[in-house]
Amino acid sequence: MTGKAKTVKRPAPIREGGASRSVFVAFNYCLLFLMMLITLYPLYLTVIVSVSNGMNVMRGEVSVLPVNVTLETYKNIFKGDILIYMRNSVLYTVLGTFVNIVMSCLCAYPLTRKSFCARRFYTAMVTVTLFFGGGMVPMYLAVRTFGLMDSIWSLILPGAISTYNMIIIRTAFASLPDSLIESAQLDGANDLRILFRIVIPLSKATLSTMVLFYAVSHWNSYFDAMMYIRTKTKYPLQIHLRNLLVAGIASEELQAAGTGQAFAVTERTMRAATIIVSTLPILIVYPFVQRYFVTGVMIGSVKG
Amino acid sequence: MKKALALLLALVMLLTAAAFAENPSTWLTDELTEITVMRGENALQPLKADTIKLQTIEALLNVKLVVEAPPSSNYNDIKTSRINSNDMPDIMLVSTSDVRNFARKGMFVNLSEYRDELPNLFALLDANPSLSMLTVDGDFYSAPTLQRLNRFVRRSGNLFNFRTDLLEKYGLEAPATFDDLYEAMLTIKAGEPDMVGLTCRSGTRKFMDRVSYPLGSGSSMYYDADKGEQWYYGPAHEEFKGVLEYLNKLYEADLLDHDYATNSKDQWAQKLSNGTAMGTIDNDGVVRNYVAPLKEIDPSYNLEVLPVPANSLGEKRIELASADWTDQHWVIATSSDKIDLCLKFLDWCYSEEGAIVNGYGKEGVTFDFDENGDAIVKPELLEEYSANPANAAYDIQIALGVGLNDVSPYVDTGVQMQMEIYLKGDAQAQAEYLDMVSKIGPMEGNREPVLAPPLNEEQTERYAELLLKVENLVWQEVDKYITGEEPIDNWDSVIESIKDEAAEMEEIYNTAWATALGK
Numbered sequence: 001m002t003g004k005a006k007t008v009k010r011p012a013p014i015r016e017g018g019a020s021r022s023v024f025v026a027f028n029y030c031l032l033f034l035m036m037l038i039t040l041y042p043l044y045l046t047v048i049v050s051v052s053n054g055m056n057v058m059r060g061e062v063s064v065l066p067v068n069v070t071l072e073t074y075k076n077i078f079k080g081d082i083l084i085y086m087r088n089s090v091l092y093t094v095l096g097t098f099v100n101i102v103m104s105c106l107c108a109y110p111l112t113r114k115s116f117c118a119r120r121f122y123t124a125m126v127t128v129t130l131f132f133g134g135g136m137v138p139m140y141l142a143v144r145t146f147g148l149m150d151s152i153w154s155l156i157l158p159g160a161i162s163t164y165n166m167i168i169i170r171t172a173f174a175s176l177p178d179s180l181i182e183s184a185q186l187d188g189a190n191d192l193r194i195l196f197r198i199v200i201p202l203s204k205a206t207l208s209t210m211v212l213f214y215a216v217s218h219w220n221s222y223f224d225a226m227m228y229i230r231t232k233t234k235y236p237l238q239i240h241l242r243n244l245l246v247a248g249i250a251s252e253e254l255q256a257a258g259t260g261q262a263f264a265v266t267e268r269t270m271r272a273a274t275i276i277v278s279t280l281p282i283l284i285v286y287p288f289v290q291r292y293f294v295t296g297v298m299i300g301s302v303k304g
Numbered sequence: 305m306k307k308a309l310a311l312l313l314a315l316v317m318l319l320t321a322a323a324f325a326e327n328p329s330t331w332l333t334d335e336l337t338e339i340t341v342m343r344g345e346n347a348l349q350p351l352k353a354d355t356i357k358l359q360t361i362e363a364l365l366n367v368k369l370v371v372e373a374p375p376s377s378n379y380n381d382i383k384t385s386r387i388n389s390n391d392m393p394d395i396m397l398v399s400t401s402d403v404r405n406f407a408r409k410g411m412f413v414n415l416s417e418y419r420d421e422l423p424n425l426f427a428l429l430d431a432n433p434s435l436s437m438l439t440v441d442g443d444f445y446s447a448p449t450l451q452r453l454n455r456f457v458r459r460s461g462n463l464f465n466f467r468t469d470l471l472e473k474y475g476l477e478a479p480a481t482f483d484d485l486y487e488a489m490l491t492i493k494a495g496e497p498d499m500v501g502l503t504c505r506s507g508t509r510k511f512m513d514r515v516s517y518p519l520g521s522g523s524s525m526y527y528d529a530d531k532g533e534q535w536y537y538g539p540a541h542e543e544f545k546g547v548l549e550y551l552n553k554l555y556e557a558d559l560l561d562h563d564y565a566t567n568s569k570d571q572w573a574q575k576l577s578n579g580t581a582m583g584t585i586d587n588d589g590v591v592r593n594y595v596a597p598l599k600e601i602d603p604s605y606n607l608e609v610l611p612v613p614a615n616s617l618g619e620k621r622i623e624l625a626s627a628d629w630t631d632q633h634w635v636i637a638t639s640s641d642k643i644d645l646c647l648k649f650l651d652w653c654y655s656e657e658g659a660i661v662n663g664y665g666k667e668g669v670t671f672d673f674d675e676n677g678d679a680i681v682k683p684e685l686l687e688e689y690s691a692n693p694a695n696a697a698y699d700i701q702i703a704l705g706v707g708l709n710d711v712s713p714y715v716d717t718g719v720q721m722q723m724e725i726y727l728k729g730d731a732q733a734q735a736e737y738l739d740m741v742s743k744i745g746p747m748e749g750n751r752e753p754v755l756a757p758p759l760n761e762e763q764t765e766r767y768a769e770l771l772l773k774v775e776n777l778v779w780q781e782v783d784k785y786i787t788g789e790e791p792i793d794n795w796d797s798v799i800e801s802i803k804d805e806a807a808e809m810e811e812i813y814n815t816a817w818a819t820a821l822g823k
């Protein structure tokens with residue numbers, strides 16, 4: 001938001017502004033501030049709901065400031081094995097992203113080399129997977145047949161390459177001048193050396209974006225783990241949170257557990273706290289990679 | 305002589321040894337055997353591997369239950385994949401639609417073929433003829449989750465909840481008819497102009513599902529015991545006009561929440577818990593959660609279940625939720641290599657002993673029988689697990705490994721209910737709670753729900769086709785009549801446009817109904 005505000009201010013020295021100009025700037029600030037409020041309010045509301053007493057939230061008394069602040073909801077979430085699940089999630093995210101990036105680069109690079117005779121054929125084959133998938137049951141059978149059931153690899157290997165991301169990387173690689181690679185070849189570099197010493201370092205912006213894409217998808221994913229992981233201590237965080245949430249709602253409806261008692265934790269505060277716990281790590285990481293993020297996506301798309 | 309004596313001695317020793325080696329009569333199998341069972345796990349009640357219940361089952365039956373419990377939030381996908389890839393555990397929990405989809409494909413053991421080996425199960429199934437609606441082509445492929453009734457059983461349903469303190473304040477009687485309700489709400493509204501009358505949640509369709517039946521019709525296909533004991537497609541009949549007319553009357557007088565079509569669950573909860581709404585027809589258990597925040601505002605406020613008022617046809621009727629869990633079925637996989645043992649085990653679960661072990665654990669350790677023969681949980685256990693009241697009913701069931709959320713095909717909810725009662729504190733509060741709860745089930749006008757008849761493949765397809773067509777026509781019109789945009793008499797044109805399809809749907813249902821009942 002502040003970035004946009006600055007661009008409005010910048011032309012001021014060129015066009016000497018009178019009163020109308022100040023009004024315009026003030027109006028702009030107000031408008032942008034309002035838009036910022038609209039964007040941030042839902043997130044803010046989620047935070048204050050998560051730390052308020054469930055009874056007050058239920059009556060609709062929480063809208064500007066938290067009421068009867070309590071950390072009971074978070075205590076409920078953080079009891080049990082949550083640290084194990086967090087550790088698992090971090091492990092799956094880090095390892096998974098590493099495998100993703102390595103595999104995607106190894107796939108993307110040959111597809112940009114004009115000297116690779118089957119390039120068109122493989123590109124077509126890869127593109128097909130963008131449009132057609134095997135479906136849930138064949139995937140399950142494949143994972144089982146490869147003996148990946150209940151192992152961390154069942155979460156990493158089947159999705160080692162996201163075709164979409166790989167194509168972005170390929171486009172970024174292809175945008176490098178051929179002469180650069182040819183000169184490396186003249187100096188005696190082989191393909192692996194060219195990839196790791198020239199192509200990858202020059203595509204840092206795109207790759208950082210891909211790291212973010214892959215990491216976020218690993219962090220948020222629960223479905224694969226739900227299907228393939230059977231040992232509870234191997235669950236990622238998202239399964240646990242999702243289960244808490246869904247079970248909370250279902251139990252209230254199905255069991256009709258209403259005994260008429262007052263509790264500080266309700267389904268609504270639970271929902272809010274779960275959202276905070278699951279998105280906070282990504283929210284923290286985002287600003288640091290954001291600058292790469294914008295340039296990276298542009299490189300991939302504009303020149304593609 | 306010595307030789308004969310030695311032989312005799314040897315014989316005696318052999319017989320004694322044989323007598324001692326004989327297995328307990330309760331064992332289902334001579335060798336300790338594992339049975340794998342899969343069910344969804346409720347996050348509030350994680351299943352443990354070595355509970356007192358599992359130990360009791362092992363000692364009693366010589367069967368070791370290995371329970372696989374993926375999270376219930378995505379149990380559906382996991383279950384479908386496992387069935388489709390023929391990678392099933394011996395016994396698993398599935399839904400009615402799974403039974404209908406996969407039984408015909410031969411994935412589940414046909415229990416009716418083993419009727420003689422399942423005396424306990426079939427005694428219960430035969431005792432309740434409406435359960436025959438859960439058959440596929442006339443046979444049971446699944447054992448539905450049934451409830452063993454105990455004296456603490458609490459019934460619930462989409463019942464009529466109303467602010468009784470307001471009735472008292474304005475000197476009104478509990479409304480005997482829906483017209484009385486209209487008058488009563490008018491009186492209250494005159495004194496409390498800011499209040500909305502009846503509120504609801506989750507859109508017009510859900511609202512109509514809840515109010516149409518008490519008001520004399522049904523929002524979709526429904527069984528009408530007052531009108532020839534047949535199935536009807538509600539909106540295609542004259543009575544539905546009466547429902548719309550009444551709701552329009554409420555709407556015009558500002559006695560029906562004007563956000564009735566858009567209220568989310570949170571908004572609905574807010575209106576009930578901050579005292580804005582006068583009442584709602586909804587799940588009484590859920591509504592009871594809003595009594596505590598309401599009483600925080602003013603202790604005299606109260607939201608209670610009242611007997612349903614009589615509709616314009618003079619009928620008092622409202623549907624209770626089923627006492628059984630008819631959408632939770634236990635099936636045995638045909639791919640299992642120990643079908644016989646699974647059958648024996650499943651049948652044991654439906655015996656009195658099975659229900660008690662699955663519901664309470666081990667006699668003398670976790671519970672005792674009182675003089676009436678009711679299982680009573682040990683008081684020290686209730687005290688131990690009541691530390692966190694919000695989750696106490698689950699905590700005790702986690703520890704014992706019992707209850708609906710565990711492997712309990714014949715559910716006794718005694719532990720949960722006894723904990724709820726215990727949490728109420730002193731004897732008087734406990735007695736009041738028990739009294740309140742026990743009054744809800746037998747309330748005047750309460751009807752037991754009727755299960756939809758099982759359709760064969762051809763009927764299923766045709767019915768779905770017809771339903772899609774009429775639902776599209778009906779549900780884009782309903783709001784116009786409630787808000788008064790269209791005069792009520794125009795509903796005749798809607799009836800006219802769907803009457804052929806509705807008649808065919810009714811015929812499909814009534815035919816299937818008669819077939820299932822063996823008429």
